[in-house]
Amino acid sequence: MISIKRKISIIVVFAFLLILSAGCQQSDKDINALNDLEIIRAEVWKNQHPDIYASFMTNAEMEKTTYGGSVPVDYLEEFPNLKIFYDGYGFSKEYLRARGHIYALEDVINTSRPKGGASCLACKAADFNVQLTNEGEGLNKIPFVEFVEANPEMEGISCYDCHRNTPGEVKITRTHFTQGLTSVEEEKSGNLACAQCHVEYYLDPDTNKVILPWHKGIDTDDMIEYYDEINFRDYEHPTTGAQILKAQHPEFETFKGSIHDAQGLTCIDCHMPKIAGEKNLRSHQWTSPLKSKEGLTQSCIPCHGGEPEAIISKVEGVQESVYKKTNEVSDELLAYIHRLGKAVETGDVPDEIIEQLRDIHRNAQFKWDFVFVENSEGFHNSQKAHKDLDSARELITEGIAILEEYEK
Secondary structure (H helix, E strand, C coil): CHHHHHHHHHHHHHHHHHHHHHHHHHHHHHHHHHHCCCCCCCCHCCCCCCHHHHHHHHHHHHCCCCEEEEECEHHHHCCCCCHHHHHCHHHCCCCCCCCHHHHHHHHHCCCCCCCCCHHCCCCHHHHHHHHHHCCCCCHHHEEHHHHHHHHHCCCCCCCHHHHHCCCCCCCCCCCHHHCCCCCCCCCCCCHHHHHHHCCCECCCCCCCCCCCCCCCCCCHHHHHHHHHHHCCCCCCCCCCCCCCCCCCCHHHHHHCCCCHCCCCCCHHHHHCCCCCCCCCCEEECCCCCCCCCHHHHCCCCCHHHEEEEEEEHHHHHHHHHHHHHHHHHHHHHHHHHHHHHHHHCEEEEEEHHHHHHHHHHHHHHHHHHHHHHHCCCHHHHHHHHHHHHHHHHHHHHHHHHHHHHHHH
């Protein structure tokens, strides 16, 4: 007897395959006639690159690791503090752990969070980015639902997003990343495709354009300084009145400056290992190498040696330290929000001090959130993760000390 959940999973994958097939009207003969602003669908490459295509389709699998994975998780239930942290913003309505890349478009369309402009599709569908290039930045403000309904043939993340129509070559397809690179140096091609989307970003309040806040640097202090300078906020917290910044998924900024980055490694070395027995072919299942012994054998062991179990133990030890501190600081931040909210309600603290305390809330939560939403659970750069968590804790301690002066 197949469970309802299992039936739904089968239907979802089958529907995705139908969309691929229906949206691909090009034949193999047509491929060479298309330019880079005409999308060749993944299905069309199937006959020319069957091994890569089969690898790509494994992104439909949902698996878990001790501290991560792609199995759906309701973060609001698992981490109830988030309901207070994100109060006043869409993530307090729904916040689910991301599944594999193959589901990215489907999941953003079906989310219960309020949907804004079409620019929310910038990292979910190549179709939006091609139209953005052709039609200009006004496309960003078209209502999300209107754009989706007008483009039923859209395909989620696939070949075009990283290669355009040239297999084997990394090509940037996001204008927001091209513009972001004017502030940050990055020459490693193995990072470029992934860094187009695995970054912190914000939407311009006027144009709804996707912008990377790298103008002063890529650390949290640099971003906070930039956001303060342009007077930006994602939302106002209804309890404290703080102007909150919601971090996204800053894998690229976190990885920069890490031990592995300093050794010259890139995203693909760990997340797209070479396929055993194949020359110059890499896995196109973008996932954690911890999910399988084969992944560890191809990604980690060539450099580190040893057995898969030992590698997993070492990685999870790093993650456990960050995970534990993340939860500790989360509880401290929650207590601070409650105390600041009470001070705002009673009116016993001078307005200028309240503004100072609100800035502490803004900055501490951004630093904490920067670590929480980063998808390696701290492994990409544990030193940077601990630094941000320690900084958030110091800010909270400072804020509580100020509040205590008025609570006596």
